[in-house]
Amino acid sequence: MPQTSLKIAFHGQNASNFRQGFAALVGPGHHIIDLSDGLALPGEREHYETADVIVGIKLDAAMPQPKAVRLYHAPGAGTDAIDAALLPAHSALCNCFGHEGAIAEYVMTALLMRHVPLQAADADLRQQRWTYWAGRPTALRTELGAQTLGLLGFGHISKALAARAKAFGMRVHVANRSAVNSPLVDQSFSLNELNAFMGSADAVVVSLPLTGSTQGLVNAAALAAMKPDALLVNVGRGPVIDEQALYEALSKRQIGGAIIDTWYQYPNADKPECAPSRFDFASLNNVVMTPHMSGWTSGTVRRRQQTIADNIARLLAGQPLDNVLKAAVV
DSSP states (O other): OOOOOOEEEEEHHHHHTTTTTHHHHHOTTOEEEEEOTTOOSTTHHHHHHHOSEEEOSOBOTTSOOOTTOSEEEOSSSOOTTBOGGGSOTTOEEEOOOOOHHHHHHHHHHHHHHTTOOHHHHHHHHHTTOOTTOTTOGGGOOOOGGGSEEEEESOSHHHHHHHHHHHHTTOEEEEEESSOOOOTTOSEEEEGGGHHHHHHHOSEEEEOOOOOTTTTTOBOHHHHHTSOTTOEEEEOSOGGGBOHHHHHHHHHTTOSSEEEEOSOSOOOOSSOSSOOSSSSOGGGOTTEEEOOSOTTOSHHHHHHHHHHHHHHHHHHHHTOOOSSEEEOOOO
16 A cells, blocks of 8 residues: 655754645645754664655754655755765665746846945935936946946856846847757857857856855856956855955956855854855955845745655655756666
8 A cells, every 4th residue: 555644754943944834735735843963862863774765855864864865955056065975775865946036026126236226315314415316417327238248158047137137138149058049148168268258248146056066167257357346245155256266356456246045154053143255355346245045035946845745645656756966766
């Protein structure tokens, strides 16, 4: 008889964000448990080792072995902290997206802020200063639609961004590992042409995942190839851009500025607050710093919950899973 009831473990604080309302999505009959990050509470290690499904973001050799798991599901896109080699052969590893629309809104907001000075105009007019009054030559501003947007990588996020950029009339350039053929893309570069790509855009958005081949990909040479007034936006993973090279490019004003949402240092259980880098980015006035928030919306959470619930239903039905990064060996 096919299995109809599963033990589903939500491991850690990050996974707990997707717990509320999940039972209604996955249906009745399942044993859903919440486990702490450290798995140190009574019974937690046994639950982890015997769970059929684990929702989590971290698996390493120091943790208990999830011996029974059939599906390890990351509640986000990134899986760089999950060692897939530690999963049993009969387990699949899947991830979630659903964040691309939210991140595209974040990026377009960041870009528009460079061209439409609403806050400055508001602040000045409250002081009876008509700084941006139409008709004044000094009040002329630039237009986003006249810019070229460079997208490093062409996955879910970049495709959503390309569609929105085109709605504003922007040109879109892409650098990608594989060839890109899309009506949204005006010019495509290979990663071997990275420096030419970096120099072709007025704003470059990095949305690549962190892998062995992408770490430090945007190095000092790539940053030096950018236009001196160009903007760099990172919504992928921090270390895809070389940390020291980025700080030096900004501190020396080699590029026009940066919007950074993904970083090099993050809070943890031992250090709930910390600087996002070993370099003092906070002292620079040509960088906007945000705390890895670009994709974090109620809509993202709902869409990711649905992806996890749908994959659990497919697992029970013996159907192919979505977003498979490691397939189960049957």
